[in-house]
Amino acid sequence: MERTATADTQVSATPPVEEDSTLLDAMPRQREVPDTAGELELLPVPFPAPVQGRAAVSVSASTPAVPRESRVPGLLRLLRPWRVLPTPTGTPFTFGYGTVLVATSLVAQYAGPTLVGRLHQASSTDVTHLLRDPFLVLVTSALWIVGGVLSPYAILFLLVLTALERRIGGVRAAGVFLSGHILATLATEGTVGLAVLVGHLPDTSLHRLDYGISFGVAASTGALAGLLRPWLGLPLLALFGWSLVSDLLAFTDPMTNWGHLISLAIGVATWPLIRRRQRAGRMIRLAPVELPRAGTGRA
Numbered sequence: 001m002e003r004t005a006t007a008d009t010q011v012s013a014t015p016p017v018e019e020d021s022t023l024l025d026a027m028p029r030q031r032e033v034p035d036t037a038g039e040l041e042l043l044p045v046p047f048p049a050p051v052q053g054r055a056a057v058s059v060s061a062s063t064p065a066v067p068r069e070s071r072v073p074g075l076l077r078l079l080r081p082w083r084v085l086p087t088p089t090g091t092p093f094t095f096g097y098g099t100v101l102v103a104t105s106l107v108a109q110y111a112g113p114t115l116v117g118r119l120h121q122a123s124s125t126d127v128t129h130l131l132r133d134p135f136l137v138l139v140t141s142a143l144w145i146v147g148g149v150l151s152p153y154a155i156l157f158l159l160v161l162t163a164l165e166r167r168i169g170g171v172r173a174a175g176v177f178l179s180g181h182i183l184a185t186l187a188t189e190g191t192v193g194l195a196v197l198v199g200h201l202p203d204t205s206l207h208r209l210d211y212g213i214s215f216g217v218a219a220s221t222g223a224l225a226g227l228l229r230p231w232l233g234l235p236l237l238a239l240f241g242w243s244l245v246s247d248l249l250a251f252t253d254p255m256t257n258w259g260h261l262i263s264l265a266i267g268v269a270t271w272p273l274i275r276r277r278q279r280a281g282r283m284i285r286l287a288p289v290e291l292p293r294a295g296t297g298r299a
Helices: 071-079 092-110 113-123 127-132 134-143 152-168 170-198 203-207 214-225 230-250 254-269 271-286
Strands: 030-034 040-044
Touching: 092 113, 092 134, 092 152, 092 170, 113 134, 127 134, 127 170, 127 203, 134 170, 152 170, 152 214, 152 271, 170 203, 170 214, 170 254, 170 271, 214 230, 214 254, 230 254
Parallel strands: none
Antiparallel strands: 030 040
């Protein structure tokens, strides 16, 4: 409706609103409802009424279809296959030790045969070297992999040590590995020394070449079997133990094969200690975090 002002009247800043108007300025659209007195009552309508005859638009039809997320990432997050591999932050002992083993394996593969033979002989844990410098040869003998990085014990080292360190920590995993490596070496080489002393073996056995990580890996496998669930740990222990017994029955290298069985038994003997550590770590992870109270923090 047009609003006009005559010449005799002064135009005000706000135009007057006619009383019979059915619309109010700056207000939602009104609808008329007769009251009991017969007058018209104005009620606000927050939303416009739907127009008859216009087809209702479906929300699903106007909204583009969202593609369903792939289930592969969710499955990967559930299985977490990357946890079987060592990382610098998650498993520093396995990662650092594995890096050293890769370096020595490359030296053994690409260096000259004469140099490699001298290095292996200097690192051998035979009776002569153990009597002369036991600490040095016990350390250096564990820096080489017999067969290179693709040997079965190298693969077991990667998988077993990673799983063991994630459960009991790097210090305890290193303790299990070194205990198997050192104790099994002393047991086998000590037996060789006694056999030479009583005359059952020749004097050349005092210089037999002995190096590698197999004793430590066997001990770590035996320890890991006690931390896994029974349906997984017991088959692992039985399968690995049977392979060691089969090698012993083949009688190709009886002293080394006996050393593998001894180191496996050493790993099994650590079950009470490492299980206690695993339970303690689990309780720490599940313990509720207590928030500091207001006003009790240090300045």
